[in-house]
Amino acid sequence: MGLTLACATLALSACVPTSEVARLEARTEAVAPLAVYRPGDVNPLPPSRPNSEMVEDFLELGFAMESGRPIETFSRFEGPVTVVTGGAAPVTAIPDLDRLIARLRAEAGIDIDRAISAPEGANTITVQFLPRRQMQTVVPAAACFVVPNVGTWQDFVANRRSPSIDWTRVTQRRQAAVFIPDDTTPQEIRDCLHEEIGQALGPLNDLFRLSDSIFNDDNFQTTLTGFDMLLLRVWYAPELQSGMTRDEVAARLPTLFNRLNPVGRGRAGVVAGPTPREWQLAVEQALSSDGGLSQRREGAERALDMARAQGWTDSRLALSLMLGARLAPRDRGETALESLLSAAEIFRRLPGGEIHAAHIDMHLAVQALATGQTDIALELTREAMPFAQRTENAAFLASLGFIRSQAELQAGNLEAAERLRVDSMPAARYGFGSQSAAEARFEEIARIAGAAQRLAGL
Structure with missing residues (x-):
């Protein structure tokens, strides 16, 4: 794919789940009535594993x-x-x-x-x-x-x-x-x-x-x-x-x-086996917004070491790889990219894992945007969009729209870029909490795209 992780620290926030990205206080703003985010018809991914x-x-x-x-009785x-x-x-x-x-x-x-x-x-x-x-x-x-x-x-x-x-x-x-x-x-x-x-x-x-x-x-x-x-x-x-x-x-x-x-009916299921409490605690440490970067990175590394020691090949390994990539130091960009691609490959094989893979695609699209690879950014976001829509994840959907807007701007398609920015704002306000928070998210992505343009001498 030819991507690098040169902007890892800034861009990794693009694939953080909503609960980490969007903890911004909603506030009333004195503006004209704005378009409201509406998710459309309910269309969840169906259950697809063996009974x-x-x-x-x-x-x-x-x-x-x-x-x-333990819970002794059903309630x-x-x-x-x-x-x-x-x-x-x-x-x-x-x-x-x-x-x-x-x-x-x-x-x-x-x-x-x-x-x-x-x-x-x-x-x-x-x-x-x-x-x-x-x-x-x-x-x-x-x-x-x-x-x-x-x-x-x-x-x-x-x-x-x-x-x-x-x-x-x-x-x-x-x-x-x-x-x-x-x-x-x-x-x-x-x-x-x-x-x-x-x-x-x-x-x-x-x-x-x-x-x-x-x-x-x-x-x-x-x-x-x-x-x-x-x-x-x-x-x-x-x-x-x-x-x-x-x-x-x-x-x-x-x-x-x-x-x-x-x-x-009738299909053999996969026996996942027990999940050690120590691995869960390591993942929670890596996901925690309260811990510093070094503590989070330590949790991610421990989770990945345990996942590999257990011989897992399922979502637990994929999540461990993804967390390790998200928290990797800047000088490990190539290893982080390999981990992300491996995690995406695992997630795409798993029911429901398409959503996780779509988040990885968004992360990779940010990296493509940062290095001026406009066509790759557009393709990755196009593939991720249906999953953001089906899960009604407005913050995710808006971020994809903003990435696409900047990619179109890089390509010189000014009208398409502006239309994508405006169309993504209702979802961004819902996902990030206010017009100013939505604009801040757009500007974050625009800075990444702008850095690529400056490097290219545009």
Whole structure:
């Protein structure tokens, strides 16, 4: 491909998941009405793995917490679920919530609706919006989270050391509260709605090895996927009920998956094998926005060493390679490029991994832009665009549009460049939080393209 990583430090932010790129405070600006980002028809990637493989995923997601603590009994809401909101909901939050609820009804078959207030005794999920600073005084590291058996922030604070909010002790769900910051970007709020309401209804674990699921802390899947909706449909199938043991649930799952996902019948699944907690901690260190670059780089290197020692060839190796490339020192550009290409090759073979590969393509497109390889930048972004659209990742979509705009400018196509810039702004405002934040993202990419033009003497 002829690419180099000469601009590694600046350009690597292009493939950082939204939760890392977009933590900018949304703010009201005195401007004329602006076009609003609308994601279009729902079109998630469908579940495409063998049912036997997804059975094991269901059990691992459903019977353990992220910390590794076991969950002894299966739990869910029995009967209709009512969603209510509290606090000052940002302007985009209610439409996004209603879109999510419609998907849960249509794709997962869950009897769920939104109401102004819940009837007495109803199964209830409360979505509470509050300032991030207020949240982080109690839970410093949380972007958003879900808690059982409370309905308000005050209830949670009063009971935060009580066993009543311990998910491992819940045998039937009746009430849960989702806490989301009201002063972050529209996209982060939407992403929190999907993951936390998904967990309020279903699995409480996250698995880095699931490239096709939002229940994965790598944050590449930003909305509930086809696999996630299938998992929730199975979760609420009549053959299951709250209080079942793992063995009782496991005995019913093959029949359930075969009934609800006939295309996955009869194919042998891949046995992923256990994921050591040490590897997960190394990845979390590499992804953490709190750690310094040296700490993050150390985590990425440890994760890659462990992935290779385990002999993995799946998403865990690909993620380790990708993190190592993202955090590589400038003098290791060639090695980083090789790692990115290897990671992309692995991801393209995996269901759902197309999204990760598209992020790598965006990163490579930035590098092509930085070295004046306009045709390569346009081709890579063209291939990545459909995946940004299907996952409704506005920050990703806008970044691709801005790269394309600068590539067209390099090619001398001024009208096309301006059209791409203007057309990408609604997604950028949604993804990055404001007009000024959107413009800052565009200017970041323009500086990279400008450096290439200066080097070429243009």
